[in-house]
Amino acid sequence: MSKPKVVITRRWPEEAEARAREVFDVQLNERDVPLSADQLQDCLRNADGVCPTVSDSIDARVISATPLQCKILGNFGVGFNNIDVSAAKQAGIVVTNTPAVLTDCTADLAMTLLLSVARRAGEGERHLRGGNWSGWRPTHMMGAKVSGKTLGLIGMGRIARAMAHRAYHGFGMKIIFTDPFPPPQEVIDDLAAVACQSVEELLERSDFVSLHCPGGEQTFHLINAERLAQMKPTAFLVNSARGDVVDPKALIDALRSGAIAGAALDVYQGEPAVSDELIKMENVVLLPHLGSATLETRVAMGLRAIENVKALFDGEEPGDRVA
Ligand code: DGY
Numbered sequence: 001m002s003k004p005k006v007v008i009t010r011r012w013p014e015e016a017e018a019r020a021r022e023v024f025d026v027q028l029n030e031r032d033v034p035l036s037a038d039q040l041q042d043c044l045r046n047a048d049g050v051c052p053t054v055s056d057s058i059d060a061r062v063i064s065a066t067p068l069q070c071k072i073l074g075n076f077g078v079g080f081n082n083i084d085v086s087a088a089k090q091a092g093i094v095v096t097n098t099p100a101v102l103t104d105c106t107a108d109l110a111m112t113l114l115l116s117v118a119r120r121a122g123e124g125e126r127h128l129r130g131g132n133w134s135g136w137r138p139t140h141m142m143g144a145k146v147s148g149k150t151l152g153l154i155g156m157g158r159i160a161r162a163m164a165h166r167a168y169h170g171f172g173m174k175i176i177f178t179d180p181f182p183p184p185q186e187v188i189d190d191l192a193a194v195a196c197q198s199v200e201e202l203l204e205r206s207d208f209v210s211l212h213c214p215g216g217e218q219t220f221h222l223i224n225a226e227r228l229a230q231m232k233p234t235a236f237l238v239n240s241a242r243g244d245v246v247d248p249k250a251l252i253d254a255l256r257s258g259a260i261a262g263a264a265l266d267v268y269q270g271e272p273a274v275s276d277e278l279i280k281m282e283n284v285v286l287l288p289h290l291g292s293a294t295l296e297t298r299v300a301m302g303l304r305a306i307e308n309v310k311a312l313f314d315g316e317e318p319g320d321r322v323a
Contacts, residue, residue: 004048004313009035009056012076013295016302023310024049041065048072049309054079054289055271060087068093072318074309076301077292078102078159079242081215085323095323096308100158101300102292107162109291110240113264114151114167114208116285117236119143123282144207144234144261146171152206153177154199154222155213155241163210164191178202203230208238215242225250228259236262240291243268252277255284266291 006024008017011032020026027047029035035043040058043050044065052058054077063084072094073083080097088095116122120143127133127141151167153160156179167173168191175193182188182195196202199222203209209231213219223237223246231237237260239246248269254260255278262283268274271289278284292301308318 006049006309007043007047008051010053012302013299015299019303020306037062044068044070049074051076051305053077054082056082058083060084063087063091072309072312074305076305079215080322089323094312094321096318096320097322098301098304099320101304102297103158103162105294105297106159106291107166110163110210110238111166113238113266113285115146117262117264118146122285148172149207150174150176150205152202152209154211155179156183157212160212161187176202176205200230203227206235208236210238211241211245213241215244219245221247228254231260233258234261238264240266243271248275255281
C-alpha cells in the first residue's frame with residue numbers, strides 16, 4: 001500500500017523527521033523558510049495531510065485551495081489559533097493538535113519568566129555583561145520576593161495547573177484562578193487554590209498574573225487598559241499563552257506609567273515583530289516564544305502530530321482531534 005503524502009512545513013528535530021519518513025511519503029522543508037500563503041495552498045492541493053505549526057497561518061483563504069487533496073491538518077503545537085478551524089471543518093479537513101507532551105516544559109518556562117522578571121535576571125545579566133557591575137552592595141538591584149506571594153492564573157488548563165504545582169509546592173505561593181471550566185476538586189485541593197468570581201477580582205488580588213487561556217477572538221485583548229489598571233502597581237504580568245491576549249499599546253502605557261511593576265513575555269501580537277519600546281524597558285523580560293522549546297518536548301510534539309495524522313490514514317480516530 002502506498003504511503004500517504006504529507007507535508008511538514010518547518011524543520012522538526014531529527015528523530016521526529018525520521019519517524020515521518022518511515023510512515024509517510026513526506027515532503028520536508030529542508031531550508032526551514034516559512035511558507036507563503038500560496039505555498040501553503042499548494043500543500044493543501046497536493047498532499048493528503050499537512051503538518052503546519054503555530055507560526056503558519058492556515059486561514060480561510062489558504063483553506064479555499066482547489067482542488068483540495070488535504071484531509072488533515074496535524075498541527076505541531078497545542079495552540080491551534082493559527083488555523084481557521086471553522087473553515088477547515090466546512091472544507092471537511094480534520095484538525096489535530098499536540099496537547100499534554102509540552103505541559104511540563106511550558107510551565108517551566110512560565111515559571112522562568114516569573115522568576116526572571118521578579119528577580120531582575122535579564123537586567124542583571126545585561127548589567128554584568130555591559131561591564132557595569134561595581135560589586136555587591138545592600139541596595140543593588142533589589143527585586144520582588146516570589147515565595148509566599150499570590151499567583152493569579154487566568155485559564156486553569158494543563159499548563160496553568162503545572163505552573164501552579166511548581167508555584168505552590170516549590171515556592172509556597174498562594175494560588176488563585178479564573179476559568180469557565182474549573183479543574184476537578186482534587187486538583188483545587190492539592191493546590192489549595194481559590195477560584196475568583198471574575199478576572200477583575202483576580203487582577204486586584206494577584207502579585208503575579210499569569211495568562212494561560214487560548215488565543216483567538218474570545219480572548220483578544222482580554223488584558224486591556226482597564227484591566228491593567230486593576231492590577232496592583234507592585235504586580236507583574238506573565239504571558240506564555242498567546243500574544244493577542246494582551247493589548248500591546250495598553251501594556252506599554254501601563255509599564256511606562258508604573259500602573260504595573262513589570263512584565264515577562266514569551267509571545268507577542270504580530271510576532272516575531274516586537275515593539276522597540278518594550279525592548280528598551282528594563283522591567284520587561286522578553287523571550288522568543290520558547291515555551292515548548294526543549295529537544296525532548298519538540299521530539300514528542302512531532303511524534304504526537306505524526307500519530308494523529310497516521311491514525312486518520314489508518315482509518316482510526318486521531319487522538320487529539322479538535323475539529
Ligand atoms: C503551542 O504549542 O501552542 C506553543 O505555543 C508552542 O510552543
